[in-house]
Amino acid sequence: MLAETKFAAEPLARPALGEPYLLTPGPLTTAYSVKQAMLRDWGSWDGDFRAMTSDMRRRLLALTGDTNGEFDCVPMQGSGSFCVEAMLGSFVPRDGKVLVLANGAYGLRAAQTMQYLGRAYTLIDKGDYLPPRGDEVAAALEADHAITHVIAIHCETSSGILNPVAEIAEAVHAKGRKLLVDSMSAFGAVALDVNEIRYEAMVSSANKCIEGVPGFGFIIARKSELEAAKGRSHSLSLDVHAQWAHMNKTGQWRYTPPTHVVAAFLEALRQHEAEGGVAGRGARYTRNRDVMVSGMRELGFETLLKDRWLSPIIVTFFNPAHANFAFDRFYELMKDKGFIIYPGKLTVVDSFRVGCIGQMDEHVMRRVVEAAAQSLDEMGVDTAAPPAAAIAERAKLAA
Known part of the structure:
Protein backbone atom coordinates (compact mmCIF):
# COMPACT_ATOMS: atom_id res chain seq x y z
CA MET A 1 0.00 0.00 0.00
CA LEU A 2 1.38 3.39 -0.96
CA ALA A 3 1.73 5.95 1.80
CA GLU A 4 -1.06 8.47 2.17
CA THR A 5 0.14 12.06 2.38
CA LYS A 6 -1.83 15.03 3.64
CA PHE A 7 -2.41 17.56 0.90
CA ALA A 8 -5.05 20.27 1.06
CA ALA A 9 -3.94 22.75 -1.57
CA GLU A 10 -6.28 24.18 -4.16
CA PRO A 11 -5.97 22.78 -7.69
CA LEU A 12 -3.02 24.29 -9.54
CA ALA A 13 -3.79 26.36 -12.60
CA ARG A 14 -3.46 25.00 -16.12
CA PRO A 15 -0.04 25.86 -17.63
CA ALA A 16 0.11 29.16 -19.46
CA LEU A 17 -1.04 29.53 -23.06
CA GLY A 18 -2.71 26.12 -23.18
CA GLU A 19 0.56 24.24 -22.84
CA PRO A 20 0.39 20.52 -22.11
CA TYR A 21 1.56 19.24 -18.76
CA LEU A 22 5.03 17.71 -18.96
CA LEU A 23 4.86 14.38 -17.12
CA THR A 24 8.62 14.00 -17.34
CA PRO A 25 11.55 14.12 -14.90
CA GLY A 26 12.61 17.54 -16.22
CA PRO A 27 12.25 19.78 -18.10
CA LEU A 28 8.90 20.02 -16.39
CA THR A 29 5.83 22.21 -16.10
CA THR A 30 6.75 25.50 -14.45
CA ALA A 31 4.71 28.21 -12.76
CA TYR A 32 3.70 31.23 -14.81
CA ALA A 274 6.63 29.05 0.45
CA GLU A 275 5.43 25.49 -0.16
CA GLY A 276 7.31 24.24 2.89
CA GLY A 277 10.73 23.48 1.47
CA VAL A 278 11.87 19.93 0.87
CA ALA A 279 9.17 18.40 3.09
CA GLY A 280 6.34 20.37 1.49
CA ARG A 281 7.48 19.75 -2.07
CA GLY A 282 8.07 16.08 -1.37
CA ALA A 283 4.60 15.69 0.17
CA ARG A 284 2.90 17.06 -2.95
CA TYR A 285 4.92 14.82 -5.24
CA THR A 286 4.21 11.79 -3.07
CA ARG A 287 0.49 12.50 -3.20
CA ASN A 288 0.76 12.93 -6.98
CA ARG A 289 2.36 9.51 -7.24
CA ASP A 290 -0.12 7.78 -4.96
CA VAL A 291 -3.19 9.12 -6.75
CA MET A 292 -1.79 8.44 -10.20
CA VAL A 293 -0.49 4.93 -9.46
CA SER A 294 -3.74 3.91 -7.79
CA GLY A 295 -5.76 5.09 -10.77
CA MET A 296 -3.49 3.50 -13.37
CA ARG A 297 -3.60 0.18 -11.53
CA GLU A 298 -7.38 0.29 -11.64
CA LEU A 299 -7.06 0.44 -15.43
CA GLY A 300 -4.89 -2.68 -15.35
CA PHE A 301 -1.47 -1.05 -15.69
CA GLU A 302 1.36 -2.61 -13.68
CA THR A 303 4.30 -0.70 -12.23
CA LEU A 304 7.78 -1.96 -12.97
CA LEU A 305 8.71 -1.66 -9.29
CA LYS A 306 7.22 -2.85 -6.06
CA ASP A 307 5.79 -0.11 -3.83
CA ARG A 308 8.85 -0.20 -1.57
CA TRP A 309 11.09 1.29 -4.26
CA LEU A 310 8.66 3.64 -6.03
CA SER A 311 10.00 7.19 -5.97
CA PRO A 312 7.78 10.29 -5.80
CA ILE A 313 9.62 11.54 -8.91
CA ILE A 314 8.62 9.28 -11.80
CA VAL A 315 6.93 5.90 -12.20
CA THR A 316 7.59 3.27 -14.88
CA PHE A 317 4.72 1.15 -16.21
CA PHE A 318 4.81 -1.92 -18.41
CA ASN A 319 3.23 -1.49 -21.82
CA PRO A 320 -0.10 -3.34 -22.07
CA ALA A 321 -0.07 -6.73 -23.76
CA HIS A 322 -3.23 -5.97 -25.78
CA ALA A 323 -2.70 -6.33 -29.52
CA ASN A 324 -4.21 -2.89 -30.21
CA PHE A 325 -1.80 -1.06 -27.91
CA ALA A 326 0.97 0.93 -29.60
CA PHE A 327 2.98 3.34 -27.49
CA ASP A 328 3.38 5.97 -30.23
CA ARG A 329 -0.39 6.12 -30.68
CA PHE A 330 -0.96 6.21 -26.92
CA TYR A 331 1.58 9.04 -26.62
CA GLU A 332 -0.19 11.15 -29.25
CA LEU A 333 -3.62 10.56 -27.72
CA MET A 334 -2.33 11.59 -24.30
CA LYS A 335 -0.70 14.68 -25.81
CA ASP A 336 -3.97 15.62 -27.51
CA LYS A 337 -5.57 15.58 -24.07
CA GLY A 338 -2.91 17.86 -22.61
CA PHE A 339 -0.34 15.43 -21.18
CA ILE A 340 3.14 14.63 -22.47
CA ILE A 341 4.39 11.33 -21.05
CA TYR A 342 7.86 9.82 -21.31
CA PRO A 343 9.03 6.81 -23.34
CA GLY A 344 10.55 3.87 -21.49
CA LYS A 345 14.30 3.52 -21.04
CA LEU A 346 14.53 -0.15 -20.12
CA THR A 347 16.44 -2.77 -22.08
CA VAL A 348 14.49 -5.87 -21.06
CA VAL A 349 10.78 -4.99 -21.42
CA ASP A 350 8.67 -2.38 -23.21
CA SER A 351 7.57 0.39 -20.87
CA PHE A 352 6.69 4.04 -20.48
CA ARG A 353 7.05 6.56 -17.66
CA VAL A 354 4.82 9.11 -15.98
CA GLY A 355 6.46 11.91 -13.98
CA CYS A 356 5.06 13.21 -10.70
CA ILE A 357 7.06 16.44 -10.46
CA GLY A 358 6.47 19.98 -11.67
CA GLN A 359 3.54 22.35 -11.23
CA MET A 360 0.98 19.57 -10.81
CA ASP A 361 -1.13 18.30 -7.93
CA GLU A 362 -3.42 15.36 -7.21
CA HIS A 363 -6.28 16.99 -9.14
CA VAL A 364 -4.14 17.04 -12.28
CA MET A 365 -3.06 13.44 -11.71
CA ARG A 366 -6.69 12.31 -11.62
CA ARG A 367 -7.09 13.94 -15.03
CA VAL A 368 -4.01 12.05 -16.22
CA VAL A 369 -5.70 8.76 -15.28
CA GLU A 370 -8.93 9.86 -17.02
CA ALA A 371 -6.92 10.73 -20.14
CA ALA A 372 -5.24 7.32 -20.07
CA ALA A 373 -8.60 5.59 -19.79
CA GLN A 374 -10.01 7.59 -22.70
CA SER A 375 -6.91 6.94 -24.81
CA LEU A 376 -7.11 3.18 -24.23
CA ASP A 377 -10.79 3.25 -25.19
CA GLU A 378 -10.01 5.12 -28.40
CA MET A 379 -7.37 2.50 -29.24
CA GLY A 380 -9.78 -0.36 -28.59
CA VAL A 381 -7.77 -1.59 -25.62
CA ASP A 382 -10.08 -3.00 -22.95
CA THR A 383 -7.37 -3.86 -20.43
CA ALA A 384 -3.93 -2.43 -19.74
CA ALA A 385 -2.60 -5.64 -18.22
CA PRO A 386 1.04 -6.27 -19.18
CA PRO A 387 2.43 -9.36 -20.94
CA ALA A 388 2.84 -12.36 -18.68
CA ALA A 389 6.47 -12.51 -19.78
CA ALA A 390 7.10 -9.02 -18.36
CA ILE A 391 5.72 -10.02 -14.96
CA ALA A 392 7.77 -13.21 -15.03
CA GLU A 393 10.90 -11.26 -15.92
CA ARG A 394 10.26 -8.85 -13.04
CA ALA A 395 9.79 -11.73 -10.62
CA LYS A 396 12.99 -13.41 -11.80
CA LEU A 397 15.18 -10.32 -11.72
CA ALA A 398 13.74 -8.83 -8.53
CA ALA A 399 14.00 -12.08 -6.58
Whole structure:
Protein backbone atom coordinates (compact mmCIF):
# COMPACT_ATOMS: atom_id res chain seq x y z
CA MET A 1 0.00 0.00 0.00
CA LEU A 2 1.38 3.39 -0.96
CA ALA A 3 1.73 5.95 1.80
CA GLU A 4 -1.06 8.47 2.17
CA THR A 5 0.14 12.06 2.38
CA LYS A 6 -1.83 15.03 3.64
CA PHE A 7 -2.41 17.56 0.90
CA ALA A 8 -5.05 20.27 1.06
CA ALA A 9 -3.94 22.75 -1.57
CA GLU A 10 -6.28 24.18 -4.16
CA PRO A 11 -5.97 22.78 -7.69
CA LEU A 12 -3.02 24.29 -9.54
CA ALA A 13 -3.79 26.36 -12.60
CA ARG A 14 -3.46 25.00 -16.12
CA PRO A 15 -0.04 25.86 -17.63
CA ALA A 16 0.11 29.16 -19.46
CA LEU A 17 -1.04 29.53 -23.06
CA GLY A 18 -2.71 26.12 -23.18
CA GLU A 19 0.56 24.24 -22.84
CA PRO A 20 0.39 20.52 -22.11
CA TYR A 21 1.56 19.24 -18.76
CA LEU A 22 5.03 17.71 -18.96
CA LEU A 23 4.86 14.38 -17.12
CA THR A 24 8.62 14.00 -17.34
CA PRO A 25 11.55 14.12 -14.90
CA GLY A 26 12.61 17.54 -16.22
CA PRO A 27 12.25 19.78 -18.10
CA LEU A 28 8.90 20.02 -16.39
CA THR A 29 5.83 22.21 -16.10
CA THR A 30 6.75 25.50 -14.45
CA ALA A 31 4.71 28.21 -12.76
CA TYR A 32 3.70 31.23 -14.81
CA SER A 33 5.62 33.48 -12.43
CA VAL A 34 8.78 31.47 -13.14
CA LYS A 35 8.29 32.10 -16.85
CA GLN A 36 7.62 35.78 -16.20
CA ALA A 37 10.91 36.11 -14.33
CA MET A 38 12.73 35.56 -17.65
CA LEU A 39 11.24 38.65 -19.30
CA ARG A 40 13.95 41.00 -18.03
CA ASP A 41 17.53 41.14 -19.31
CA TRP A 42 20.40 41.12 -16.80
CA GLY A 43 24.03 42.17 -17.13
CA SER A 44 26.20 39.20 -16.21
CA TRP A 45 28.83 41.43 -14.53
CA ASP A 46 26.38 43.83 -12.96
CA GLY A 47 26.07 44.06 -9.19
CA ASP A 48 22.37 43.17 -9.27
CA PHE A 49 23.04 39.88 -11.03
CA ARG A 50 25.98 39.11 -8.76
CA ALA A 51 23.63 39.59 -5.81
CA MET A 52 21.18 37.17 -7.45
CA THR A 53 23.91 34.54 -7.78
CA SER A 54 24.90 34.96 -4.15
CA ASP A 55 21.29 34.69 -2.98
CA MET A 56 20.77 31.56 -5.05
CA ARG A 57 23.86 29.87 -3.61
CA ARG A 58 22.79 30.72 -0.07
CA ARG A 59 19.26 29.39 -0.58
CA LEU A 60 20.51 26.13 -2.07
CA LEU A 61 22.95 25.55 0.78
CA ALA A 62 20.11 26.03 3.26
CA LEU A 63 18.31 23.03 1.71
CA THR A 64 21.16 20.73 2.79
CA GLY A 65 20.91 21.56 6.50
CA ASP A 66 24.52 22.79 6.63
CA THR A 67 24.65 25.14 9.61
CA ASN A 68 28.39 24.88 10.26
CA GLY A 69 29.60 26.44 7.02
CA GLU A 70 31.35 23.24 5.92
CA PHE A 71 29.83 23.24 2.43
CA ASP A 72 29.61 25.62 -0.48
CA CYS A 73 27.48 25.75 -3.61
CA VAL A 74 28.99 26.06 -7.09
CA PRO A 75 26.56 26.62 -9.98
CA MET A 76 27.78 25.41 -13.37
CA GLN A 77 26.48 26.22 -16.84
CA GLY A 78 25.06 23.32 -18.86
CA SER A 79 22.89 20.26 -18.47
CA GLY A 80 22.84 17.89 -15.56
CA SER A 81 25.25 15.52 -17.29
CA PHE A 82 27.70 18.42 -17.71
CA CYS A 83 27.63 18.89 -13.94
CA VAL A 84 28.00 15.19 -13.13
CA GLU A 85 31.09 15.13 -15.35
CA ALA A 86 32.37 18.28 -13.64
CA MET A 87 31.92 16.66 -10.22
CA LEU A 88 33.67 13.42 -11.18
CA GLY A 89 36.47 15.18 -13.02
CA SER A 90 37.12 17.61 -10.19
CA PHE A 91 36.75 15.51 -7.05
CA VAL A 92 38.23 12.17 -8.12
CA PRO A 93 42.05 12.33 -8.26
CA ARG A 94 43.63 11.16 -11.49
CA ASP A 95 45.06 8.17 -9.62
CA GLY A 96 41.77 7.53 -7.81
CA LYS A 97 39.22 4.82 -8.49
CA VAL A 98 35.43 5.05 -8.41
CA LEU A 99 32.88 2.41 -7.51
CA VAL A 100 29.88 3.23 -9.71
CA LEU A 101 26.52 2.04 -8.39
CA ALA A 102 24.15 1.53 -11.31
CA ASN A 103 20.58 0.36 -11.65
CA GLY A 104 19.60 2.15 -14.81
CA ALA A 105 20.76 4.49 -17.54
CA TYR A 106 22.15 7.26 -15.33
CA GLY A 107 24.42 5.02 -13.28
CA LEU A 108 25.70 3.55 -16.53
CA ARG A 109 26.23 7.09 -17.85
CA ALA A 110 28.42 7.81 -14.82
CA ALA A 111 30.50 4.75 -15.74
CA GLN A 112 30.71 5.99 -19.32
CA THR A 113 31.87 9.36 -18.03
CA MET A 114 34.68 7.66 -16.12
CA GLN A 115 35.71 5.95 -19.36
CA TYR A 116 35.89 9.31 -21.13
CA LEU A 117 37.86 10.77 -18.24
CA GLY A 118 40.33 7.90 -18.47
CA ARG A 119 40.07 7.24 -14.75
CA ALA A 120 39.76 3.89 -13.05
CA TYR A 121 36.37 2.60 -11.98
CA THR A 122 34.51 -0.57 -11.17
CA LEU A 123 30.80 -1.18 -11.51
CA ILE A 124 27.99 -2.75 -9.54
CA ASP A 125 25.12 -3.07 -12.04
CA LYS A 126 21.83 -4.10 -10.43
CA GLY A 127 19.74 -3.99 -13.60
CA ASP A 128 16.38 -2.23 -13.76
CA TYR A 129 14.51 -3.63 -10.78
CA LEU A 130 16.62 -3.40 -7.63
CA PRO A 131 18.74 -0.85 -5.77
CA PRO A 132 22.34 -1.31 -4.64
CA ARG A 133 22.40 -2.07 -0.94
CA GLY A 134 24.79 -1.07 1.81
CA ASP A 135 26.15 -4.57 2.43
CA GLU A 136 27.01 -4.97 -1.26
CA VAL A 137 28.85 -1.66 -1.23
CA ALA A 138 30.73 -2.56 1.94
CA ALA A 139 31.78 -5.90 0.43
CA ALA A 140 33.01 -4.25 -2.76
CA LEU A 141 35.03 -1.70 -0.82
CA GLU A 142 36.51 -4.40 1.40
CA ALA A 143 37.53 -6.41 -1.67
CA ASP A 144 39.20 -3.50 -3.49
CA HIS A 145 41.23 -1.10 -1.39
CA ALA A 146 42.14 0.94 -4.49
CA ILE A 147 38.62 2.38 -4.56
CA THR A 148 38.67 5.96 -3.27
CA HIS A 149 35.18 7.16 -4.17
CA VAL A 150 31.66 5.84 -4.66
CA ILE A 151 29.03 7.49 -6.85
CA ALA A 152 25.36 6.75 -6.20
CA ILE A 153 22.27 7.88 -8.11
CA HIS A 154 19.71 9.25 -5.64
CA CYS A 155 16.71 8.62 -7.90
CA GLU A 156 17.28 6.49 -11.00
CA THR A 157 14.67 7.93 -13.33
CA SER A 158 15.03 5.32 -16.06
CA SER A 159 13.12 2.96 -13.74
CA GLY A 160 11.90 5.31 -11.00
CA ILE A 161 13.84 3.64 -8.18
CA LEU A 162 14.56 5.78 -5.14
CA ASN A 163 17.90 4.38 -4.02
CA PRO A 164 18.75 3.96 -0.30
CA VAL A 165 21.39 6.69 -0.20
CA ALA A 166 21.52 6.88 3.61
CA GLU A 167 22.31 3.17 3.83
CA ILE A 168 24.94 3.47 1.11
CA ALA A 169 26.49 6.53 2.76
CA GLU A 170 26.85 4.70 6.05
CA ALA A 171 28.67 1.82 4.36
CA VAL A 172 30.98 4.15 2.42
CA HIS A 173 31.89 6.22 5.47
CA ALA A 174 32.48 3.13 7.60
CA LYS A 175 35.05 1.94 5.06
CA GLY A 176 36.80 5.31 4.99
CA ARG A 177 35.85 6.17 1.40
CA LYS A 178 34.13 9.22 -0.09
CA LEU A 179 30.59 9.37 -1.45
CA LEU A 180 29.48 11.48 -4.41
CA VAL A 181 25.73 11.71 -5.02
CA ASP A 182 23.92 12.35 -8.29
CA SER A 183 20.72 13.84 -6.85
CA MET A 184 19.72 15.31 -10.17
CA SER A 185 16.06 14.28 -9.99
CA ALA A 186 15.55 14.16 -6.23
CA PHE A 187 17.17 17.19 -4.60
CA GLY A 188 14.56 19.61 -3.36
CA ALA A 189 11.87 16.97 -2.82
CA VAL A 190 13.76 14.13 -1.10
CA ALA A 191 15.86 15.02 1.93
CA LEU A 192 19.65 14.97 1.53
CA ASP A 193 20.56 16.48 4.90
CA VAL A 194 24.29 16.65 5.56
CA ASN A 195 23.63 16.09 9.26
CA GLU A 196 22.05 12.71 8.54
CA ILE A 197 23.73 11.49 5.35
CA ARG A 198 27.51 11.68 4.94
CA TYR A 199 28.62 12.72 1.47
CA GLU A 200 31.44 14.84 0.10
CA ALA A 201 29.58 16.34 -2.85
CA MET A 202 26.26 16.17 -4.63
CA VAL A 203 24.98 17.49 -7.91
CA SER A 204 21.55 18.56 -9.13
CA SER A 205 19.93 20.72 -11.79
CA ALA A 206 17.75 23.81 -12.13
CA ASN A 207 14.96 22.08 -14.04
CA LYS A 208 14.04 19.31 -11.61
CA CYS A 209 12.37 19.40 -8.18
CA ILE A 210 13.01 23.11 -7.60
CA GLU A 211 10.84 23.61 -10.73
CA GLY A 212 13.07 26.01 -12.62
CA VAL A 213 13.99 25.86 -16.31
CA PRO A 214 16.99 24.17 -18.02
CA GLY A 215 20.33 25.94 -18.33
CA PHE A 216 22.54 25.15 -15.35
CA GLY A 217 23.19 22.72 -12.55
CA PHE A 218 24.95 23.04 -9.24
CA ILE A 219 27.45 21.15 -7.14
CA ILE A 220 27.23 21.33 -3.36
CA ALA A 221 30.45 20.09 -1.77
CA ARG A 222 32.53 20.24 1.35
CA LYS A 223 34.91 23.17 1.22
CA SER A 224 37.77 20.82 2.02
CA GLU A 225 36.96 18.83 -1.13
CA LEU A 226 36.68 21.98 -3.20
CA GLU A 227 40.10 23.11 -2.01
CA ALA A 228 41.63 19.71 -2.75
CA ALA A 229 40.18 19.77 -6.29
CA LYS A 230 42.57 22.49 -7.50
CA GLY A 231 44.35 21.39 -10.66
CA ARG A 232 42.51 18.05 -10.97
CA SER A 233 39.98 18.81 -13.68
CA HIS A 234 40.36 17.41 -17.18
CA SER A 235 38.43 20.38 -18.57
CA LEU A 236 38.75 24.14 -18.58
CA SER A 237 35.03 24.85 -18.56
CA LEU A 238 34.05 22.00 -16.19
CA ASP A 239 36.62 22.82 -13.50
CA VAL A 240 34.57 23.07 -10.31
CA HIS A 241 37.46 24.45 -8.24
CA ALA A 242 38.17 27.20 -10.76
CA GLN A 243 34.49 28.18 -10.93
CA TRP A 244 34.27 28.19 -7.12
CA ALA A 245 37.44 30.25 -6.63
CA HIS A 246 36.45 32.80 -9.28
CA MET A 247 32.91 33.11 -7.96
CA ASN A 248 34.08 33.65 -4.39
CA LYS A 249 36.63 36.23 -5.50
CA THR A 250 34.51 38.26 -7.93
CA GLY A 251 30.88 37.19 -7.36
CA GLN A 252 30.75 36.39 -11.08
CA TRP A 253 30.53 33.24 -13.14
CA ARG A 254 33.75 32.55 -15.07
CA TYR A 255 32.00 32.42 -18.43
CA THR A 256 28.68 33.75 -19.70
CA PRO A 257 25.97 32.70 -17.23
CA PRO A 258 22.39 31.78 -18.15
CA THR A 259 21.08 35.03 -16.67
CA HIS A 260 17.40 34.54 -17.47
CA VAL A 261 17.50 30.98 -16.12
CA VAL A 262 19.02 32.18 -12.84
CA ALA A 263 16.28 34.79 -12.48
CA ALA A 264 13.63 32.12 -13.08
CA PHE A 265 15.33 29.77 -10.62
CA LEU A 266 15.29 32.37 -7.86
CA GLU A 267 11.55 32.73 -8.31
CA ALA A 268 11.24 28.94 -8.23
CA LEU A 269 13.28 28.84 -5.00
CA ARG A 270 10.95 31.40 -3.41
CA GLN A 271 7.97 29.25 -4.34
CA HIS A 272 9.74 26.18 -3.03
CA GLU A 273 10.26 27.87 0.33
CA ALA A 274 6.63 29.05 0.45
CA GLU A 275 5.43 25.49 -0.16
CA GLY A 276 7.31 24.24 2.89
CA GLY A 277 10.73 23.48 1.47
CA VAL A 278 11.87 19.93 0.87
CA ALA A 279 9.17 18.40 3.09
CA GLY A 280 6.34 20.37 1.49
CA ARG A 281 7.48 19.75 -2.07
CA GLY A 282 8.07 16.08 -1.37
CA ALA A 283 4.60 15.69 0.17
CA ARG A 284 2.90 17.06 -2.95
CA TYR A 285 4.92 14.82 -5.24
CA THR A 286 4.21 11.79 -3.07
CA ARG A 287 0.49 12.50 -3.20
CA ASN A 288 0.76 12.93 -6.98
CA ARG A 289 2.36 9.51 -7.24
CA ASP A 290 -0.12 7.78 -4.96
CA VAL A 291 -3.19 9.12 -6.75
CA MET A 292 -1.79 8.44 -10.20
CA VAL A 293 -0.49 4.93 -9.46
CA SER A 294 -3.74 3.91 -7.79
CA GLY A 295 -5.76 5.09 -10.77
CA MET A 296 -3.49 3.50 -13.37
CA ARG A 297 -3.60 0.18 -11.53
CA GLU A 298 -7.38 0.29 -11.64
CA LEU A 299 -7.06 0.44 -15.43
CA GLY A 300 -4.89 -2.68 -15.35
CA PHE A 301 -1.47 -1.05 -15.69
CA GLU A 302 1.36 -2.61 -13.68
CA THR A 303 4.30 -0.70 -12.23
CA LEU A 304 7.78 -1.96 -12.97
CA LEU A 305 8.71 -1.66 -9.29
CA LYS A 306 7.22 -2.85 -6.06
CA ASP A 307 5.79 -0.11 -3.83
CA ARG A 308 8.85 -0.20 -1.57
CA TRP A 309 11.09 1.29 -4.26
CA LEU A 310 8.66 3.64 -6.03
CA SER A 311 10.00 7.19 -5.97
CA PRO A 312 7.78 10.29 -5.80
CA ILE A 313 9.62 11.54 -8.91
CA ILE A 314 8.62 9.28 -11.80
CA VAL A 315 6.93 5.90 -12.20
CA THR A 316 7.59 3.27 -14.88
CA PHE A 317 4.72 1.15 -16.21
CA PHE A 318 4.81 -1.92 -18.41
CA ASN A 319 3.23 -1.49 -21.82
CA PRO A 320 -0.10 -3.34 -22.07
CA ALA A 321 -0.07 -6.73 -23.76
CA HIS A 322 -3.23 -5.97 -25.78
CA ALA A 323 -2.70 -6.33 -29.52
CA ASN A 324 -4.21 -2.89 -30.21
CA PHE A 325 -1.80 -1.06 -27.91
CA ALA A 326 0.97 0.93 -29.60
CA PHE A 327 2.98 3.34 -27.49
CA ASP A 328 3.38 5.97 -30.23
CA ARG A 329 -0.39 6.12 -30.68
CA PHE A 330 -0.96 6.21 -26.92
CA TYR A 331 1.58 9.04 -26.62
CA GLU A 332 -0.19 11.15 -29.25
CA LEU A 333 -3.62 10.56 -27.72
CA MET A 334 -2.33 11.59 -24.30
CA LYS A 335 -0.70 14.68 -25.81
CA ASP A 336 -3.97 15.62 -27.51
CA LYS A 337 -5.57 15.58 -24.07
CA GLY A 338 -2.91 17.86 -22.61
CA PHE A 339 -0.34 15.43 -21.18
CA ILE A 340 3.14 14.63 -22.47
CA ILE A 341 4.39 11.33 -21.05
CA TYR A 342 7.86 9.82 -21.31
CA PRO A 343 9.03 6.81 -23.34
CA GLY A 344 10.55 3.87 -21.49
CA LYS A 345 14.30 3.52 -21.04
CA LEU A 346 14.53 -0.15 -20.12
CA THR A 347 16.44 -2.77 -22.08
CA VAL A 348 14.49 -5.87 -21.06
CA VAL A 349 10.78 -4.99 -21.42
CA ASP A 350 8.67 -2.38 -23.21
CA SER A 351 7.57 0.39 -20.87
CA PHE A 352 6.69 4.04 -20.48
CA ARG A 353 7.05 6.56 -17.66
CA VAL A 354 4.82 9.11 -15.98
CA GLY A 355 6.46 11.91 -13.98
CA CYS A 356 5.06 13.21 -10.70
CA ILE A 357 7.06 16.44 -10.46
CA GLY A 358 6.47 19.98 -11.67
CA GLN A 359 3.54 22.35 -11.23
CA MET A 360 0.98 19.57 -10.81
CA ASP A 361 -1.13 18.30 -7.93
CA GLU A 362 -3.42 15.36 -7.21
CA HIS A 363 -6.28 16.99 -9.14
CA VAL A 364 -4.14 17.04 -12.28
CA MET A 365 -3.06 13.44 -11.71
CA ARG A 366 -6.69 12.31 -11.62
CA ARG A 367 -7.09 13.94 -15.03
CA VAL A 368 -4.01 12.05 -16.22
CA VAL A 369 -5.70 8.76 -15.28
CA GLU A 370 -8.93 9.86 -17.02
CA ALA A 371 -6.92 10.73 -20.14
CA ALA A 372 -5.24 7.32 -20.07
CA ALA A 373 -8.60 5.59 -19.79
CA GLN A 374 -10.01 7.59 -22.70
CA SER A 375 -6.91 6.94 -24.81
CA LEU A 376 -7.11 3.18 -24.23
CA ASP A 377 -10.79 3.25 -25.19
CA GLU A 378 -10.01 5.12 -28.40
CA MET A 379 -7.37 2.50 -29.24
CA GLY A 380 -9.78 -0.36 -28.59
CA VAL A 381 -7.77 -1.59 -25.62
CA ASP A 382 -10.08 -3.00 -22.95
CA THR A 383 -7.37 -3.86 -20.43
CA ALA A 384 -3.93 -2.43 -19.74
CA ALA A 385 -2.60 -5.64 -18.22
CA PRO A 386 1.04 -6.27 -19.18
CA PRO A 387 2.43 -9.36 -20.94
CA ALA A 388 2.84 -12.36 -18.68
CA ALA A 389 6.47 -12.51 -19.78
CA ALA A 390 7.10 -9.02 -18.36
CA ILE A 391 5.72 -10.02 -14.96
CA ALA A 392 7.77 -13.21 -15.03
CA GLU A 393 10.90 -11.26 -15.92
CA ARG A 394 10.26 -8.85 -13.04
CA ALA A 395 9.79 -11.73 -10.62
CA LYS A 396 12.99 -13.41 -11.80
CA LEU A 397 15.18 -10.32 -11.72
CA ALA A 398 13.74 -8.83 -8.53
CA ALA A 399 14.00 -12.08 -6.58
